[in-house]
Amino acid sequence: MSLRHALLALVAVQPMTGYDLTKHFERSVSYVWHAPHSQIYPELRKLEKAGLVSARAETRGESGTKRTYSITPDGLEELVAWVEQPTGRGPVRDAFRLKATYFEYGSFENARRQFQAHLDYFGEECRKWEAHVSQIERRETVLIEKRLSATPDELHEAVVAYKVHAYRGLIDQARAEVRWARRGLALVDTLEAAHGADGAEAPSAGRAGTRSGPEAGSGRLREGSVP
Amino acid sequence: MSLRHALLALVAVQPMTGYDLTKHFERSVSYVWHAPHSQIYPELRKLEKAGLVSARAETRGESGTKRTYSITPDGLEELVAWVEQPTGRGPVRDAFRLKATYFEYGSFENARRQFQAHLDYFGEECRKWEAHVSQIERRETVLIEKRLSATPDELHEAVVAYKVHAYRGLIDQARAEVRWARRGLALVDTLEAAHGADGAEAPSAGRAGTRSGPEAGSGRLREGSVP
């Protein structure tokens, strides 16, 4: 149920069209909550039906219509209620860490590639987020400016500080991932060295002889290079 | 597509029933990839249809049947292929950080409660994961023991080390969250002190007078205590 509240928070700043929403969404919210436009347009209709936003339709060219959404009092109430509610943890789903648990099924080379890609990815994200944070700190984004101009002065600091803090948390996470990936690369080196010292050549825990019976008759794994 | 591979990795250790799978899943995999049994049972059927596992059905009492699943050579191949494949990043969806971005809509008290809950949660998780890691390091879990007994000696270290490393990453994340939440609490104190110094009493950015027109006619926010 977070998509709707993210949208409410955006329209709360100023009335916007679906397209504006998706753009602002991509450039801010999507760092912490992903959603494509194909989800956003229908969700806006739902919000309208629920009376949390109101839409003003204008024609666009011959046949098109453009809807500008504004938040309603109910919508604002819903937004505040959401913020005040205890937040349930979403289910964990981390494909990379899952796979990292089973790297012994692949080659050392593969593990290295994977950790390196992880490293590159989070290094890159980190830079993006840092840029975003300093933009917020300087109050340079369109939405922040608008938001502040409609908020009493004594709350300006809080508005900015909460956002900065949230995104800093993201940066911390990214840095932790980078460090973890580096340690992963070091680990692969260590394992490979230890393995090479034994004289074997390519490592892989896969390719078992199959025991299709249900009994745990010690299936035997053998080494084999992974193609 | 990670659920199926997680299941493959589990049945690769030894033949198991659906129930065993869900139990082992809960006690290991679910730290990084959540799935309830209602997802696991059907997925096993799919894996069977795809020829990646084979099932041996036994009767259980009058009418029940118990299926014991074993991995097939195709299944093992699929598992290895998955490990070797580049790993796509899943979409981000972090409800808490999203909400933390908008804490100015709630009270200071609320922000504190939320950060504190976050802190407690990850502190707790952290302890669980640490226990799990040291269990793996000591090679004391049933699955690890079984796994090692069917793996050539020179790979034992890798099997253990990759898992330990993966879960250590999880612990790092949890610790980062704890630190972040603590900084969050400190931030709330600072903001509240600054706010209190201005003489106002309860903070909230919500409750706008509604401007339902599409034009951005400077809607006016006023302070108000949040009920």
Add this chain to the structure above:
DNA sequence: ACAGCCATGTAAGTCGTTACATGATTGC
């Protein structure tokens, strides 16, 4: 015989992904 956990499912509905589809505007 009853409680409590073991064990195996099904079903409805929501959420999210991916791909397709189409017309409008703007700048060159």
Add this chain to the structure above:
DNA sequence: GCAATCATGTAACGACTTACATGGCTGT
């Protein structure tokens, strides 16, 4: 006039959630 991008959608499908349903086994 054409390309790019602005702008707004729909549709099919798969993943996931939540709740329901049922029967077996074990100890008291």
